Amino acid sequence: MNDLAFDTTPNSLEAYWMPFTPNRAWKRDPRFVSRAQGMHYVTPDGRQILDAIAGLWCVNAGHCHPRIVEAIRHQAGQLDYASSFGLGHPAAFEYANRLTEMAPDGFNRVFFAGSGSEAVDTALKLALAHHAIRGEGQRVKLIGRQRSYHGVGFGGLSVAGIGAQRKHYGPLLPGTSHLPHTHDPARNAFSRGRPEHGGIAFAEALEGIIQAQDPSTIAAVIVEPVAGSTGVLVPPVGYLERLREVCDRHNLLLIFDEVVTGFGRLGAPFGSQALGVMPDLICCAKGMTNGAVPMGGVLVNDRVAAGLMSQPEGMAEFMHGYTYSGHPLAAAAALATLQVYQEEGLFQRAADIAGTWEDAVHSLHDVPGVTDIRNIGLLAAIEFGPQEDKPSPARAIAARCFDKGVLIRAAGDSLVLSPPLIVSTDQINEIVETIRWAARAG
Numbered sequence: 001m002n003d004l005a006f007d008t009t010p011n012s013l014e015a016y017w018m019p020f021t022p023n024r025a026w027k028r029d030p031r032f033v034s035r036a037q038g039m040h041y042v043t044p045d046g047r048q049i050l051d052a053i054a055g056l057w058c059v060n061a062g063h064c065h066p067r068i069v070e071a072i073r074h075q076a077g078q079l080d081y082a083s084s085f086g087l088g089h090p091a092a093f094e095y096a097n098r099l100t101e102m103a104p105d106g107f108n109r110v111f112f113a114g115s116g117s118e119a120v121d122t123a124l125k126l127a128l129a130h131h132a133i134r135g136e137g138q139r140v141k142l143i144g145r146q147r148s149y150h151g152v153g154f155g156g157l158s159v160a161g162i163g164a165q166r167k168h169y170g171p172l173l174p175g176t177s178h179l180p181h182t183h184d185p186a187r188n189a190f191s192r193g194r195p196e197h198g199g200i201a202f203a204e205a206l207e208g209i210i211q212a213q214d215p216s217t218i219a220a221v222i223v224e225p226v227a228g229s230t231g232v233l234v235p236p237v238g239y240l241e242r243l244r245e246v247c248d249r250h251n252l253l254l255i256f257d258e259v260v261t262g263f264g265r266l267g268a269p270f271g272s273q274a275l276g277v278m279p280d281l282i283c284c285a286k287g288m289t290n291g292a293v294p295m296g297g298v299l300v301n302d303r304v305a306a307g308l309m310s311q312p313e314g315m316a317e318f319m320h321g322y323t324y325s326g327h328p329l330a331a332a333a334a335l336a337t338l339q340v341y342q343e344e345g346l347f348q349r350a351a352d353i354a355g356t357w358e359d360a361v362h363s364l365h366d367v368p369g370v371t372d373i374r375n376i377g378l379l380a381a382i383e384f385g386p387q388e389d390k391p392s393p394a395r396a397i398a399a400r401c402f403d404k405g406v407l408i409r410a411a412g413d414s415l416v417l418s419p420p421l422i423v424s425t426d427q428i429n430e431i432v433e434t435i436r437w438a439a440r441a442g
């Protein structure tokens with residue numbers, strides 16, 4: 001074997017402890033990919049697998065884009081690593097300039113991290129620092145939401161709302177509360193785009209939580225504009241707008257975790273632009289580098305940035321940072337990715353094809369067992385309720401789809417879909433027809 005190719009299945013699978021994976025079961029029935037191009041993975045035995053989830057919500061421009069591959073190759077040979085603690089390298093500055101040009105108005109600074117989890121923890125710390133510097137250091141409490149995913153750091157996990165992911169890790173950060181989730185299938189099942197019912201009431205629950213704690217003790221509210229990992233929960237009409245109003249009323253920062261919704265997923269650079277509601281901090285990762293090199297970041301609005309920058313000069317304005325903040329390979333990959341998004345008009349493409357996507361996924365409404373279908377931009381979920389005391393078949397359906405050549409993901413009772421923004425109409429049909437076949441084959 002050519003040592004650099006990694007094209008065959010390894011002899012032993014024991015040593016690698018895979019994340020968020022039932023390792024022993026997986027290793028009895030492993031599924032491998034060893035190459036990728038465009039919309040497809042390729043298995044070691046040469047089967048093409050259509051990627052209906054953009055890797056893990058990240059490969060928005062399609063796999064192994066030549067421009068991005070070349071940028072990484074070139075950067076690796078020119079400057080492999082440089083610390084960003086008091087030392088600069090051009091690619092990170094160049095990328096920060098380009099990214100903030102694309103960000104919503106008033107977001108002119110970005111703090112780099114190495115992943116979505118790190119971006120979330122960075123944003124939570126920025127919120128606390130913001131209040132401390134304003135002389136309101138008692139504002140230390142954080143509000144998240146049920147059924148939310150904010151990565152796996154202790155900060156992100158504390159504001160996240162998926163019980164199974166928290167149960168072994170004790171009380172986590174003190175002083176966190178959770179908004180109710182917005183999934184209301186009784187009223188909103190089979191909504192196309194933003195559901196009609198419940199937006200104002202779900203958001204007004206924030207007022208109750210704030211009053212129960214006292215507003216002067218709370219630093220920030222963090223939500224995913226569209227909850228991704230928990231099953232593509234689309235915000236009902238008026239929901240995000242009302243959250244913004246309640247935060248303003250009490251001087252709380254509003255943080256949008258756009259790790260999934262950033263970089264074109266909703267047909268605009270960021271979900272906040274697509275949905276028309278501006279937070280104070282935007283977490284991003286994933287599509288930043290098209291998934292090719294780990295990277296995360298927090299876009300900071302001018303108000304928050306000005307507060308931190310008002311501190312005396314000569315010491316770090318934000319006592320925080322990672323060895324890999326602004327990593328040269330990540331910055332080079334991110335710059336090339338942004339160029340690809342812009343030159344190929346991929347965000348507009350996502351907007352243009354979203355209607356075709358919506359019609360296609362909703363055509364599954366009469367498949368036996370389907371209890372809800374949700375979509376926005378190039379995201380969708382197909383929910384299969386538990387049937388006659390049997391668990392939801394979502395996982396088994398996802399496994400059958402892989403065997404038939406389409407990669408999709410099961411999240412709880414739902415199949416979640418987030419194809420690369422280059423997906424064609426034929427490929428959309430292939431995804432939907434494979435799900436239809438797999439659901440009926442059960």
Ligand SMILES: Cc1ncc(COP(=O)(O)O)c(C=O)c1O
Pocket residue numbers: 115116117118120149150151152224228229257258259260285286
């Ligand atoms: C909304 C959201 N936030 C944070 C994260 C964590 O990102 P990472 O896995 O890069 O740490 C994810 C990952 O899926 C996510 O979906």
